[in-house]
Amino acid sequence: MSLTGSTRRFSPLVPQENAGQFFSSGHTNNWAVLVCTSRFWFNYRHVANTLSVYRSVKRLGIPDSHIVLMLADDMACNHRNPKPATVFSHKNMELNVYGDDVEVDYRGYEVTVENFLRVLTGRLPPSTPRSKRLLSDDRSNILIYLTGHGGNGFLKFQDSEEISNVELADAFEQMWQKRRYNELLFIIDTCQGASMYERFYSPNLMALASSQVGEDSLSHQPDLAIGVHLMDRYTFYLLEFLEDIHPSSKANMNDLFKVCPKSQCVSTPGHRTDLFLRDPGSALITDFFGSVRKVEITMETINLTEPIHSFR
Amino acid sequence: GCPKDDFQEELVIRPLHSGDIYASFQFRTLWETDFMRGNKVSHYRLFPKSLGQVISKFSVRELHISFTQGYWRTMQWGQPFLPSPPGAELWVWFQDSVTDVDGTWKELTNVLSGIFCASLNFIDSTNTVQPSASFKPLGIGNVTDHRFLRYATLPREIVCTENLTPWKKLLPCGSKAGLAVLLKSEKLFHSSFHSQAVHIRPVCQDWQCKTTSWELRQTLNVVFDLHTPGQGKLEWSLFKMFSRTLTEACPLASSSKIYIDITDDPQGEQFEVSPATHLLSQAMVLGDRRTFSVYDLTQQITFGTVRSLNLLIRWKSRDMLRPLLHAERYVAGYGLQTGEIHTLMYNNHPYRSFPVLLLDSVPWYLRLYIHTLTVTSKGKDNKPSYIHYQPSKDRVRPHLLEMLVQLPPNSVTEVTVQFERALLKWTEYTPDPNHGFYVGSSVISSLVPSIVAMDTNSTREQPLFSSFFPCKEESSYFMRVYTEPLLVNLPTPDFSMPYNVICLTCTVVAVGYGSLYNLLTRSFQIEEPSPGLAKRIANIIRKMRGVPPL
Numbered sequence: 001m002s003l004t005g006s007t008r009r010f011s012p013l014v015p016q017e018n019a020g021q022f023f024s025s026g027h028t029n030n031w032a033v034l035v036c037t038s039r040f041w042f043n044y045r046h047v048a049n050t051l052s053v054y055r056s057v058k059r060l061g062i063p064d065s066h067i068v069l070m071l072a073d074d075m076a077c078n079h080r081n082p083k084p085a086t087v088f089s090h091k092n093m094e095l096n097v098y099g100d101d102v103e104v105d106y107r108g109y110e111v112t113v114e115n116f117l118r119v120l121t122g123r124l125p126p127s128t129p130r131s132k133r134l135l136s137d138d139r140s141n142i143l144i145y146l147t148g149h150g151g152n153g154f155l156k157f158q159d160s161e162e163i164s165n166v167e168l169a170d171a172f173e174q175m176w177q178k179r180r181y182n183e184l185l186f187i188i189d190t191c192q193g194a195s196m197y198e199r200f201y202s203p204n205l206m207a208l209a210s211s212q213v214g215e216d217s218l219s220h221q222p223d224l225a226i227g228v229h230l231m232d233r234y235t236f237y238l239l240e241f242l243e244d245i246h247p248s249s250k251a252n253m254n255d256l257f258k259v260c261p262k263s264q265c266v267s268t269p270g271h272r273t274d275l276f277l278r279d280p281g282s283a284l285i286t287d288f289f290g291s292v293r294k295v296e297i298t299m300e301t302i303n304l305t306e307p308i309h310s311f312r
Numbered sequence: 313g314c315p316k317d318d319f320q321e322e323l324v325i326r327p328l329h330s331g332d333i334y335a336s337f338q339f340r341t342l343w344e345t346d347f348m349r350g351n352k353v354s355h356y357r358l359f360p361k362s363l364g365q366v367i368s369k370f371s372v373r374e375l376h377i378s379f380t381q382g383y384w385r386t387m388q389w390g391q392p393f394l395p396s397p398p399g400a401e402l403w404v405w406f407q408d409s410v411t412d413v414d415g416t417w418k419e420l421t422n423v424l425s426g427i428f429c430a431s432l433n434f435i436d437s438t439n440t441v442q443p444s445a446s447f448k449p450l451g452i453g454n455v456t457d458h459r460f461l462r463y464a465t466l467p468r469e470i471v472c473t474e475n476l477t478p479w480k481k482l483l484p485c486g487s488k489a490g491l492a493v494l495l496k497s498e499k500l501f502h503s504s505f506h507s508q509a510v511h512i513r514p515v516c517q518d519w520q521c522k523t524t525s526w527e528l529r530q531t532l533n534v535v536f537d538l539h540t541p542g543q544g545k546l547e548w549s550l551f552k553m554f555s556r557t558l559t560e561a562c563p564l565a566s567s568s569k570i571y572i573d574i575t576d577d578p579q580g581e582q583f584e585v586s587p588a589t590h591l592l593s594q595a596m597v598l599g600d601r602r603t604f605s606v607y608d609l610t611q612q613i614t615f616g617t618v619r620s621l622n623l624l625i626r627w628k629s630r631d632m633l634r635p636l637l638h639a640e641r642y643v644a645g646y647g648l649q650t651g652e653i654h655t656l657m658y659n660n661h662p663y664r665s666f667p668v669l670l671l672d673s674v675p676w677y678l679r680l681y682i683h684t685l686t687v688t689s690k691g692k693d694n695k696p697s698y699i700h701y702q703p704s705k706d707r708v709r710p711h712l713l714e715m716l717v718q719l720p721p722n723s724v725t726e727v728t729v730q731f732e733r734a735l736l737k738w739t740e741y742t743p744d745p746n747h748g749f750y751v752g753s754s755v756i757s758s759l760v761p762s763i764v765a766m767d768t769n770s771t772r773e774q775p776l777f778s779s780f781f782p783c784k785e786e787s788s789y790f791m792r793v794y795t796e797p798l799l800v801n802l803p804t805p806d807f808s809m810p811y812n813v814i815c816l817t818c819t820v821v822a823v824g825y826g827s828l829y830n831l832l833t834r835s836f837q838i839e840e841p842s843p844g845l846a847k848r849i850a851n852i853i854r855k856m857r858g859v860p861p862l
Contacts, residue, residue, distance in 0.1 A: 007786055039743055039744060040744070055544070056795075074470045074472055076472050076473060076501075077381065077471065077472035077473075077501055083498075083502070084498070084501040085473050085497040085498045085499060085500070085501040085502065097472060099473075100473065100477070100496065100497055100498075100605045101477055102473055102474050102477060103427065103429050103474055103477055103478065104429055104474040105426075107429070107431055107470070107474070108431055108470065109431065109434070109742060109743065110431050110433070110434075110467075116557060125422075127418065127419045127422040127423070128422060128424020128426075129422060129423050129425065130426060131426045131429070132425075132426055158743040159743055159744075160743040160807075
């Protein structure tokens with residue numbers, strides 16, 4: 001019985017075939033790259049966005065060693081923060097998404113377009129420590145979340161440089177050619193976010209954005225004590241949706257596409273699934289946001305004399 | 313067999329004269345092993361594996377790293393047990409077997425940036441110096457060639473929970489038991505001063521020093537502001553400071569103690585500590601003999617019937633001993649072309665003078681004019697007896713200035729030097745250049761004369777807080793003081809100008825060229841206005857008849 005929560009009876013197939021199925025299906029590990037690209041105190045909400053996704057991803061099982069968290073500025077210990085060492089997502093300070101156990105891998109001036117692309121493609125200088133590397137392989141499902149200020153075809157990094165949708169698409173193609181991912185979910189919460197996934201051309205990519213080209217993504221609610229807007233609408237409702245997900249949940253991507261309809265978000269969230277080989281309805285939320293290990297318990301010995309070939 | 317290792321933890325609480333309260337945690341692990349002699353150490357127990365691997369891989373003899381938020385106010389708070397400058401500071405002595413010290417230093421800073429979640433990878437040759445006299449090794453060993461020493465600070469480095477999390481994970485009990493349960497980030501960072509550090513050095517086992525052990529000290533100093541929790545009374549408790557109480561010592565610790573400084577009030581008139589304890593201890597700290605109430609957490613009786621310890625301290629304000637040495641630094645001048653750095657060092661001893669070693673490391677983009685360096689005490693010139701100056705090289709290394717200055721008694725010594733600000737290349741500016749650029753703190757190291765005789769026997773059992781700096785002489789003790797960092801504005805270009813210039817040029821070219829082209833190539837043709845409806849019908853009839861139109 002596997003630990004994905006389903007009560008599947010032990011298959012009456014020959015053990016070798018069972019092993020074949022086990023080794024050839026899906027992903028074996030999960031990674032997450034979460035990036036906040038904005039600097040300055042009034043962009044508090046972008047850090048809160050990224051930390052909300054970080055919190056959800058950690059809660060669903062992905063360990064810190066498999067998360068690359070990039071925050072372009074420090075909000076928690078900023079001198080303007082009336083409650084130091086906290087970043088709140090709900091007003092009246094209900095939920096501290098910064099928490100007590102957080103590890104930021106790239107902070108401050110280190111969050112640049114170059115470092116982001118190097119992390120994705122794996123071309124880092126030899127002395128880079130492990131916690132700053134994306135050590136994924138061809139069986140990794142990767143979640144990439146970007147937030148900040150963006151426009152039609154670009155995302156702004158730290159108010160001084162930008163990454164274009166063409167660069168991003170090429171980086172993903174490099175990752176595909178180097179077999180650095182099995183499936184990749186790309187979520188972006190910026191103005192005109194849908195423009196960022198227009199140019200993707202590599203297989204097995206699924207993308208979600210908070211607004212279409214020509215629309216602005218809006219922020220949710222300010223907190224009068226802290227003095228800034230705490231979250232963006234799309235990520236706020238995404239966080240609410242994810243709070244209901246637990247490691248054995250069976251919710252799939254079609255539920256994720258319904259998050260934040262126009263009535264709540266004011267902008268129109270978009271998604272793209274044409275490059276994704278599976279049916280989105282068969283892809284579980286925990287395939288990307290959680291770290292579910294597939295374990296099969298067998299009572300018999302299995303002779304692996306011949307190599308097991310994968311699907312593709 | 314397995315090399316012996318030992319872990320001790322202690323907390324010292326000292327009420328300060330301004331009403332604030334100073335808490336200093338020290339966690340020490342001693343391990344009798346040899347990283348150096350080629351035998352791979354693979355069994356780690358109390359000593360953290362990540363740091364052990366760093367020591368053996370990079371042939372480190374001593375490593376001192378600190379992360380500080382806030383500035384230590386010497387005049388209000390006295391002297392700290394372990395001083396540290398704002399931001400991050402890292403200094404390392406390498407073994408003399410290292411051939412390429414600069415390359416090893418670069419790799420070491422990268423590895424440490426991963427361990428502590430800090431951007432230490434920004435340490436490079438432009439902010440690293442090799443002090444010749446100020447940072448002598450604090451452990452044993454006879455390597456004193458300063459080519460194996462590297463010192464760097466990052467005054468801009470932010471300290472927050474993400475640095476505390478990996479620091480706590482290095483402790484044997486983590487943050488689950490012992491004194492480390494008090495380390496909650498929401499309270500620690502809501503303070504006037506917060507500093508966490510890691511110090512690794514080799515020490516002697518006994519007074520004959522036949523065998524050496526490796527000592528790892530993790531220290532955390534925090535000063536809580538009286539006015540933060542909204543109360544005005546001079547009353548503090550563990551729960552108010554840390555939002556936790558203690559329930560047990562770390563099971564892996566051989567000693568777990570809390571010391572409360574009650575020197576000025578041993579009878580308990582000015583001071584009230586509850587629960588009361590009869591254990592007292594005396595120690596020599598910073599030239600002063602001080603008395604402490606001791607709470608031993610390894611004894612079950614300390615926790616009483618409620619099985620939890622919440623110390624409550626209530627006192628009336630008292631006079632503070634004026635610190636003998638303290639320093640200030642600021643930038644004078646106006647405009648974005650030139651300026652002047654002033655460093656003031658105060659010697660508050662009534663009749664004794666003593667020498668201090670001043671270390672200044674100034675980034676290359678502030679071009680110091682060393683010929684304008686003046687050192688004056690009481691209005692008169694005070695020539696330093698030793699100067700070591702290494703000029704900067706643009707984009708390669710910073711200025712390094714070390715001076716040995718004798719401070720006359722009861723005086724202020726002022727060191728001034730003029731500088732000129734450089735214009736950086738446009739790619740070298742940070743994303744927020746109008747914030748300014750930081751200059752790291754100056755370091756003032758000195759042997760300050762002591763009123764009471766200091767204890768030079770370093771192997772006697774002493775509390776951790778009084779045994780950090782080795783004491784070599786009876787009549788003086790070692791002290792290190794850090795000045796404020798400086799924030800200097802460099803001439804900053806207007807980064808929106810390229811966009812403005814492109815817009816303007818394109819507009820001018822379009823309007824100017826377009827108009828000229830039209831003037832030169834436009835030709836006029838005469839065209840009849842279209843006729844009215846009656847005329848058009850008449851023209852159709854005439855066309856049908858074959859007659860020319862109107």
